[in-house]
Amino acid sequence: MNPKTNSSAYNLEQEIKRWKGFFGVWNSPTPKIGVTPREPVWKKNKATLWYYAPSEKKYRVPLFLVYSLVNQPFILDMAPGNSVIENFTRNGFEVYLLDFGIPGYEDKDITAIDYVVDYIQKGVRRAIRHSNAKEITLIGYCLGGTLATMYTTIAEEPIRNLIVNVSPIDFETVPYFKEIAQASKEGLLDVNDLLETTGLVSGRAMKAAMRMVTSPIYFSPYLSLLNKAYDDQYVEKWKRLKKWTDGHIPFTGAAMKELIEELGKGNKLIDGGLKIHGKEAHLSNIHANLLVISNDFDRLVLKEQNIRVIDYVSSKDKTFKLEKGGHTTRANDNHLPPLLANWLPSRSEPIETK
Numbered sequence: 001m002n003p004k005t006n007s008s009a010y011n012l013e014q015e016i017k018r019w020k021g022f023f024g025v026w027n028s029p030t031p032k033i034g035v036t037p038r039e040p041v042w043k044k045n046k047a048t049l050w051y052y053a054p055s056e057k058k059y060r061v062p063l064f065l066v067y068s069l070v071n072q073p074f075i076l077d078m079a080p081g082n083s084v085i086e087n088f089t090r091n092g093f094e095v096y097l098l099d100f101g102i103p104g105y106e107d108k109d110i111t112a113i114d115y116v117v118d119y120i121q122k123g124v125r126r127a128i129r130h131s132n133a134k135e136i137t138l139i140g141y142c143l144g145g146t147l148a149t150m151y152t153t154i155a156e157e158p159i160r161n162l163i164v165n166v167s168p169i170d171f172e173t174v175p176y177f178k179e180i181a182q183a184s185k186e187g188l189l190d191v192n193d194l195l196e197t198t199g200l201v202s203g204r205a206m207k208a209a210m211r212m213v214t215s216p217i218y219f220s221p222y223l224s225l226l227n228k229a230y231d232d233q234y235v236e237k238w239k240r241l242k243k244w245t246d247g248h249i250p251f252t253g254a255a256m257k258e259l260i261e262e263l264g265k266g267n268k269l270i271d272g273g274l275k276i277h278g279k280e281a282h283l284s285n286i287h288a289n290l291l292v293i294s295n296d297f298d299r300l301v302l303k304e305q306n307i308r309v310i311d312y313v314s315s316k317d318k319t320f321k322l323e324k325g326g327h328t329t330r331a332n333d334n335h336l337p338p339l340l341a342n343w344l345p346s347r348s349e350p351i352e353t354k
Contacts, residue, residue: 019293049099066138112259
């Protein structure tokens with residue numbers, strides 16, 4: 001048989017499958033998300049603290065994951081072989097995930113500090129009791145890392161490690177809408193009345209704002225899909241990620257107002273002056289082993305927004321690492337990234353095996 005004919009027939013078959021796969025996406029159901037076994041160990045309002053047990057516990061220091069308030073945290077557990085949480089448990093870590101839930105209008109008065117004290121701090125206390133641990137590791141993603149850092153500055157609980165992933169902490173540099181940000185800092189633009197009137201920033205508004213920052217012309221994901229639509233596994237992964245990127249949730253007006261005033265305008269985590277329930281929230285109060293991660297192609301949070309953190313903390317063991325990738329690159333790897341695989345185990349009190 002002619003090899004060229006064979007090749008041509010194969011390519012034609014692949015092209016047919018590509019277009020069937022591409023157009024079939026819109027009518028097919030989204031695959032199941034979040035399949036790693038878990039159990040709820042604490043609830044407050046809309047929030048749930050989930051526990052994921054390792055098949056074999058290898059470390060005494062459990063992990064406490066804090067995700068953003070902007071999206072739902074299921075990106076950390078997309079599917080078997082595509083799950084940060086599964087990677088941690090497979091490597092012997094106990095994992096706790098704080099899912100803040102989806103706020104409604106009745107939650108409009110919940111502030112960022114409320115999230116820090118009433119949710120993160122109380123969740124950490126519950127996790128420590130549940131695991132019978134002496135110390136805990138805090139891992140914050142995006143805005144969750146900002147809140148985790150705020151909490152660590154006033155924590156009375158034993159925080160062994162703090163890992164901050166692509167999290168905005170330093171607002172001296174604002175990578176987008178610079179004129180608007182400057183006008184806000186100078187008091188020429190005030191959104192307080194709007195926030196107090198609406199109570200919530202809707203999920204649709206949050207999605208639009210994120211798109212304006214990252215992808216004003218939003219077509220590259222569809223080109224990526226078309227490029228590999230003949231690959232069933234890729235299509236399933238694409239649908240899960242699309243569900244997450246489209247799933248922005250409301251943001252409470254009180255939290256947005258507080259973050260704009262205290263961090264956006266005042267940059268108080270860096271410059272000082274932030275108080276959390278009467279306590280001075282200085283970065284110098286942080287003594288935990290610190291790992292700050294930034295990604296070089298992240299258009300939402302630039303390295304300038306977290307690189308200076310290590311200069312202000314009192315931690316003796318502190319590292320800043322610029323990784324390859326975008327904002328969510330490390331949120332859905334199919335393995336524990338080398339950086340964490342090298343950094344985390346030795347700082348998590350390994351359990352000696354006989």
